[in-house]
Amino acid sequence: MAQDSAGTPSPARRTTIRDVAAAAGVSIATVSRILGGTYPSSPATRSRVMRAVHDLDYVVNAHARALSGATSKSIAIVLNSVVSPYYAHVAQGVQTEAAQRDRLCLIGTTGGSAERELATVRLMRQESADAVILVGNVIADDSYRSRMAEYAHALAASGSRLVLCGRPPLGPDVPAVVVEFDNTGGAHAVTSHLLSAGHRRILYVGHRPGYSTSEGRITGYRDALAAFGVPHDPALELDTASLARADGYRVMKRYLAGSTDFTAVFGANDQIAAGVRQALVEKGLRVPDDVSLVGYDDLPPAEDLGLTTVHVPHEELGRTAVRLALERESDDPAEPGHVVLGTHIVVRDSVRRI
Structure with a gap:
């Protein structure tokens, strides 16, 4: 007094x-x-x-309400899209864990816009969510990182927590939980699988320059080529506007009109790989007899297509994000959790040894 x-x-x-x-x-x-x-x-x-x-x-x-234990009983999840299987499965993991912990989920979509993501995080903070979970790709320039770091500090000050799910940390002094998977390692492993089968001309379809997940995957692809002594050929890396099946099909169809100087294709995700496969079939090329094909994520339609791919623990990513946000072992926001989940190859029938 x-x-x-x-x-x-x-x-x-x-x-x-x-x-x-x-x-x-x-x-x-x-x-x-x-x-x-x-x-x-x-x-x-x-x-x-x-x-x-x-x-x-x-x-x-x-913020007496937040710090006295009278929380909003909600978890906010911010993602690019609810249509993509990748985001849908991570969101399902968040929903499952949140429900078990008596929390409701608030969902915001950004369409991949960094500005929209920042605005959505600001709104979710105003709603006093117990945690704000950001999922997947974004182009993170210096301005974005600076502003998101401010939001992380503001959330921590109000008793909430920012969680980066499937994306890298913002920096050592930012109070944000990080839940990643071995993105680069998975790409390295599946590229090595093709190289071990004798392939040397491996087309990479689905690069999106500047996006964190995309950059991690193409890094794994390039590192595997270097490890096997295969020269890097930029002409074998095809950019796409998105990671949708339609873009994989369109880019592959255009490439096939001018060249077939490759024996294998690495689709940046399973949707891209499905589009690539459609273009190959229309060209009269068989998978894997004429061209080997791999993907990434192990989500539909990978199993239906017999596609060799990289399994990502999508639902576990979401569940772990909620657990780390709500079970903070330390009250010091400068010591958030950081977990990297493993990936592994699922071998099916889309790769032929040459």
């Missing part, structure tokens, strides 16, 4: 944002933006504000 000038106890006055601003030597607007995760402040400014928040106990008072 506070005391008046005569030393007589008086009712404690609730700390306001004005007090925080005065203590940090910044404007009220700056404090509001930093706590809201909407201000790309310098580390020194953010540090002063967060120190004032801590010293004045502003977080406890302003």
